[in-house]
Amino acid sequence: MSSPAVTSSIPENEPLTVVGGGLVGSLLALYLARQGHTVEVFERRADPRKGENLEGRSINLALSDRGWRALQGIGVEEAVREVAIPLYRRVMHDQRGQLTMQPYGKEGQAIYSVSRAGLNQRLLDLVDQEPRVQVRFNQQCRRVDLRNRTLEMFDAAAGSNHVWPYQHLFGTDGAYSSVRAAMQKTDRFNYSQQYLNYGYKELTIVAGPENSWVIEKNALHIWPRGQYMMIALPNLDGSFNCTLFFPYEGAVSFETLQTPEQVRSFFEEVFPDAVPLMPELEQEFFENPTSSLVTVRCYPWSVADEVLLLGDASHAIVPFYGQGMNAGFEDCTILQGLMAQYGHDWLTIFREFQRQRKPNADAMADLAVYNFEEMRDRVADPRFLLQKKIESKISAQYPQQWLPLYSQVTFSHLPYAEAWANGQEQERIMQRVMPHIETEADFERPEVQTLIAQELAQR
Amino acid sequence: MSSPAVTSSIPENEPLTVVGGGLVGSLLALYLARQGHTVEVFERRADPRKGENLEGRSINLALSDRGWRALQGIGVEEAVREVAIPLYRRVMHDQRGQLTMQPYGKEGQAIYSVSRAGLNQRLLDLVDQEPRVQVRFNQQCRRVDLRNRTLEMFDAAAGSNHVWPYQHLFGTDGAYSSVRAAMQKTDRFNYSQQYLNYGYKELTIVAGPENSWVIEKNALHIWPRGQYMMIALPNLDGSFNCTLFFPYEGAVSFETLQTPEQVRSFFEEVFPDAVPLMPELEQEFFENPTSSLVTVRCYPWSVADEVLLLGDASHAIVPFYGQGMNAGFEDCTILQGLMAQYGHDWLTIFREFQRQRKPNADAMADLAVYNFEEMRDRVADPRFLLQKKIESKISAQYPQQWLPLYSQVTFSHLPYAEAWANGQEQERIMQRVMPHIETEADFERPEVQTLIAQELAQR
Structure with a gap:
């Protein structure tokens, strides 16, 4: 040395x-x-x-x-x-095709x-x-x-x-x-x-007329479904690369989707807004490999x-x-x-x-x-999204003391180990703050403000 | 199925x-x-x-x-x-050559x-x-x-x-x-x-006159020294196979024992009662390989x-x-x-x-x-040995409800996973009992007896 x-x-x-x-x-x-x-x-x-x-x-x-x-x-x-292509936010698609959003960072961050x-x-x-x-x-x-x-x-x-x-x-x-x-x-x-018990399959959302994007271009799309999910990222030609992350075995799994009819019926049930945009769904599902996920x-x-x-x-x-x-x-x-x-x-x-x-x-x-776990499950939970909004408010109020974990990992050069330790500490604080929060407006309540100030003072 | x-x-x-x-x-x-x-x-x-x-x-x-x-x-x-050769107990050798014992199981178990x-x-x-x-x-x-x-x-x-x-x-x-x-x-x-940061080296305690054993034959001998240890097991010819488990690197480690003089001086300091029984110590130390320990x-x-x-x-x-x-x-x-x-x-x-x-x-x-960890460190602690004695008394008093972890692993056919779970549970109980124990006799005190009975009733 x-x-x-x-x-x-x-x-x-x-x-x-x-x-x-x-x-x-x-x-x-x-x-x-x-x-x-x-x-x-x-x-x-x-x-x-x-x-x-x-x-x-x-x-x-x-x-x-x-x-x-x-x-x-x-x-x-x-x-x-x-x-x-810049992606400014996550767009979550629920089972009825309704959308919710979560920005990745501050204005302009992508x-x-x-x-x-x-x-x-x-x-x-x-x-x-x-x-x-x-x-x-x-x-x-x-x-x-x-x-x-x-x-x-x-x-x-x-x-x-x-x-x-x-x-x-x-x-x-x-x-x-x-x-x-x-x-x-x-x-x-x-x-x-170490392999996850999940595999992934690549699928396609095709471009609209004149290479237009048929869902929001500047977003990462997620169809969170608890034990599995699909995501989509935009391409320059108007199409989206979709990836289904799905259990290998079990009640709802690659094992149980064996025929084109089963695939279509399953997708129509759980990803109803995506299916009309995926004309080659069944063909891709059976022609594309199922790939594994290793650490x-x-x-x-x-x-x-x-x-x-x-x-x-x-x-x-x-x-x-x-x-x-x-x-x-x-x-x-x-x-x-x-x-x-x-x-x-x-x-x-x-x-x-x-x-x-x-x-x-x-x-x-x-x-x-x-x-x-966050992407396939928690982003579908309104309480989780509310917590993320409160965190974002804390970060805006105390920019020197609080950078959300996602931003530390994605929009900073902080060593990953420090980001992870900070993120876990912040999560513990949020666990103490969130019981006092019912709506976004509760952030302004004096006792919430005091609690947050105290927690930050103790870090 | x-x-x-x-x-x-x-x-x-x-x-x-x-x-x-x-x-x-x-x-x-x-x-x-x-x-x-x-x-x-x-x-x-x-x-x-x-x-x-x-x-x-x-x-x-x-x-x-x-x-x-x-x-x-x-x-x-x-x-x-x-x-x-049956080994009925552990015999611990301290740095002054003084011995303590710990039976492995009940009378006759080896x-x-x-x-x-x-x-x-x-x-x-x-x-x-x-x-x-x-x-x-x-x-x-x-x-x-x-x-x-x-x-x-x-x-x-x-x-x-x-x-x-x-x-x-x-x-x-x-x-x-x-x-x-x-x-x-x-x-x-x-x-x-996964490798431990420890290696091992085999050494020999030689037989006494007419193939006699120079330390107790029917025991596993341990020289516990906190961050390292030596053990010895008897052979039929009167010798003992010794194994030094020792860090690869660090202040006291294979790295720092580079010459015959260093080896002898170190052994004389930390294993003084063993050195006279190991006439080929230096030769064996440098001729025998240092082997690694993998899981x-x-x-x-x-x-x-x-x-x-x-x-x-x-x-x-x-x-x-x-x-x-x-x-x-x-x-x-x-x-x-x-x-x-x-x-x-x-x-x-x-x-x-x-x-x-x-x-x-x-x-x-x-x-x-x-x-x-138990062998190299805890067996040298009088409180640990006292705890083992108390455990043995609990086991004698409640033979259907309490088998020490070591016995579950060594003298039973209980699946290892069950033994390990039971052992961890028993350790938690001992953590609550031991604060009330100063000597072996305290086991008989009414409040200790009541506490143990309560703990066992809750299992």
Whole structure:
């Protein structure tokens, strides 16, 4: 920790190696190159910009402040903003098609719907303009030999294996990381993969006439139904990507929806306002895969100064807080800060990175599961929405002392662990305040005002 | 669950396959054969009865009631008892060499020190006498192909690979199971491996003249030192296997003991009565490996009617309750009961097995970590030992209503999860009773008697 603050940008002889050229891997390659390093990126898939789009996951992503900051750091923020759709609020659809709203933050604050494929392609275009980075596509990682520091890659286009040595390896190969799988076999590597009993299915709300949006464009739509939910995010072409989060087994589950008739009848009962907007419902339901939802935790994230895991490879989370990509991008911001501080001292950089970042990744994993319950269940409860309104009033009255948890996570750069701790503390205060609240107007009552002032004074 | 209770012992055409011929694998093979099945066992190591003993772990094991019942089920109980040493109590050694005692159970109740290698060899001898079982040694599992139901085995003696099909596969290949590793890659497989920050080192207290025991033979010896401890179990030849459980890092840790002088000086300070009995201390300390301590949890334990994990492969635990082998052996007892009930209906057998057994394996994993804290720290506390004496008096007075947790785990066949729940409830009662107790005699005081009677009436 007493290393000198080397800021030299003279590259080392050996290029750095990045396994995984998805969102985090391509952004990381740009950060490493801008720091003066030469970088070799191995990506399993074919170049997504060539030929058919074989992209596995078409799901939209919600980009928020942490992600924007990381994009800004390499100067691509504005270009991405042009193709991002701001979502200023949640719109909840009840079983009769009636709507309620909940703003995400203050006036003008939004999360942004972006296409995963589009964003990845844009980052790869930037990588192409960076002479220090070389990307090799169609490279399936067959083996990571941690002892001899080599990668065995199967080149799917050439049909042959090749062994590559590495000096410093960055594993950004996602939730099912091959690099992490090699580390899992080393002694004292803590690891867990935990699945929800829920799967998800992607569906489509089609565009209206002339690519118009048939439900509110600048909102994230939720059909909360207690034990399950559907959500929808807008696309630029007027359509919406819908995702049904649904139990695998049980009375109401993927298991029990076996025929097109069952699907239609179920959707008409529980999502009546959405069904007319989903002309390909039955076909999509049976053609699109049912995907699982995993949380991956592990530690350590590094092997000496030789390997470092980032993004989903070290902390895959469920998608309900819209923070998976943002957390991975923030990894790049944090790493950038450490590189600026410690130069080529990779041992210190890797150790500091995992030490600082692990508690925040764990907190974010907890937050993501927590928000699933909020989205599928609590947002349908008028008392919950009233509580959120009161919280928003407290925040307006005491802006220095109270930022709602959602805003701390989404619209700030506070470490996730601090946000989560603050959020839990605020929730305890709300549990004491809400018994005194029947309507929004009760916030102004003197005893409520006194109680809130007292609670805040005690924090 | 409505399957008929088939008890036919007519074997199916296909032999059953067992991967792993250690303690649980060889016992399981015997149980399967006695049920009428033909069985093929693949074991990674060479036959331990031939040539040099290459047994990885020489550590002694503590056999208790659950293990005995499983051995009894195949008629080998008496033969094993002949080479087992009963341990009736814990003997705690303080830093000045002074001793305190704590009986494990009632008069005559004991856990039994047995040699892992000796027990494994005896089970393999029994397997040899069983015409329905074939054991193949030197078979390293290279790949389990769950889709095609094949095993790729590298025969280390022949130097060649062979692919074996399987119909029903039992994975008893331990904490680092290859069978489980294949299952880990399937969708929705929950898995965790968690290491303690402690490692262990095996050391030896040598025998006295004419193979005599230089400390009490029929006891498990503990040197509890708060953040670490040493234990010793007797061997038949008069020696004791000692195990030091010690932090990997920190002020007092493996990291800080780097020279023979440091080791001797440290041991003389903290284990002064043991050092004179350990003439090879320094040599053993640096020659013997430092081994890690892992808890493995996973679910599901089965794939259709095709694969079932048992023993450490599905529930590896830390060794502090002496229940790892006993839990694995109890798996065989439970499976035997399900085979008797469901015959060849492997789908039901596998599903019922994991459904019944998983909560108990989880409870046992928690108990094992809990007992580490008790052994290394609490047994050195006079108040803790007083509490144990009072508990023992309550148990004597109310034998139908109060069995100490240790006895429930060790001297009963109560499911582990029930034992753990009862134990936690009893601990809460003791927390209310102990403030009224200064000495053992206080147990007889009327207000204490009334309090205990009230607490028991409320359970």
